[in-house]
Amino acid sequence: MLVRLLYASRAVDTSPAAIDAILAESRQHNPGCGITGILCYGAGIFLQAIEGGRSAVNDLYGQILRDARHQDAELLHYEEISERRFGGWTMGQVNLSRLNTSVLLKYSEKPTLDPYAVSGKVSLALLEELMATAAIIGRA
Template sequence: MLVRLLYCSRAVDAGPAAIESILAQSRQHNPVSGITGILCYGDGIFLQCIEGGRLQVSDLFGTIQKDARHKDVALLHFEEISERRFGGWSMGQVNLGKLNHATLLKYSEKPELDPYAVSGKVSFALLEDLAATAAICGRN
């Protein structure tokens, strides 16, 4: 059974090395576990969608909740799915540096990434839009 989980968190250390460490670990671990997804990071906030088997996704989310590199972890959306939306990525990263701020304004009151201020459905729609329009780093 495939599921999709969407969550957000705040980075404890927002330095480039810390963020790259999280991405590298995801890209190493996720293919073995059959997990795919996309990560959006900006202004100290992570917005991540992970897809895969129910147990694998649940285990990964539990690990993220205990990870000292994250704080304020919030579950935004969880659903059973018939197919993956981000199946082409072991963990793709949206490059917010190449993002038109109008895209963020389309989904929120301010041109900034703040999944805490919008619904899970809105956050997922933003990720889909970003995947379609923004530069994606680390596609495979």
């Protein structure tokens, strides 16, 4: 059974090297577990959708909750799915520094990434738009 999980967390270390290390680990670990997804990062906040088998997704989220690089992790959305939306990515990345702020304003009160202030469905819609408008980098 496939599921999709969407969560937000705050980065403990916001250095580019720390963010790159998280992405590199995801891209190395996820294919073997059947995990696909997308990671959006901006202003110290992660918004991530992960998809795959229920056990694999639940295990990965448990690891994220215990990961000292994340704080204030919050589950935003969880659902059983019939197909993946982010199947082309072992872990795609959105570079918010190059994003038109009007896209963020479409889904929130301010032109900043704040998934804590909107519903999980709104955050998922934002990720889908970013995917559709090719704002996602790092398909590997």
